[in-house]
Amino acid sequence: MKAEILSLRFIHEGWSKFGLAKVRLADGSEAEREIEDHGNSVGILPYDPERRVATLVRELRVPALYVAGAQTQMEAPAGLIDDGSPEENARREVLEEAGIRLRDLEPVGTTYSCAGISTEQIHLFLAPYRAADRETKGGGAEGEHENIKVLELPLSALAEMADQGRLTDLKTLTLVLALRARHPDLFAG
Incomplete structure (x- = not known):
């Protein structure tokens, strides 16, 4: 049965x-x-292979505030899929949140964020960029009260955080590990 x-x-x-x-x-x-059920989403790790840095965001996450007292969480840019393809939404989210115009997207996979309770499937992408691709300061879409802080971190620091269990956002951990597995040369030396 x-x-x-x-x-x-x-x-x-x-x-x-x-x-x-x-x-x-x-x-x-x-x-x-x-x-x-709140729909499907995208999660993107923008990284600059020349400077060996990645752009993440820090914003208020009320559930983390509720359970752990954490005011904000550092994470890869992400958002719900509105109209269009996951790729179109990934580019829009990174531009809104981090101020970077993406060209190439490298699909990592589509996973359930928490299949035990949520219907959400998250489409994960790695996205190379250059310093010249930064168009705005980012910070989030106007009117959404996101108050996003944009962070650029060395890939070596992200690898160390992953190794020490200090990346508390699952999509971010997954994306950092995927970047290390697919492009280990970015983490060498």
Whole structure:
């Protein structure tokens, strides 16, 4: 027997939708499961191979504030997919958040951010850039109250943070590890 959703009711519909699903499990028993749905997203690690740096952002993350008292989190630029392809949205997000106009995108993969509760699939990209590709100071889209701080860090520092377990954002950790695996020469010496 395969698992199946018997019923689904949404108890909140705002930026995210929260629902309760009644599920028949593979063994025939029934259970209730929670579902959070806010759409799919993109996550991008812009990096300058000449200067061996990456651009990340720091912004308020209220859930981290709630559970850990952390005011902000350092992470790769990211955002929800609005209209268009994941690639178009990746370029838009990096321009809004970090002020960099991207040309090339290297797909890393599409994964569930947390399949146990969320429907979100995140499209991950590595994105080389040059210093001349910076068009604005970044900071986020006007009217979205993101208050983003743009950070440029040496790739060696990001590798050290990954090795020490200090990258607390999963997409950022994944992207740093992917960059190290695909372009180890950027981290040499």
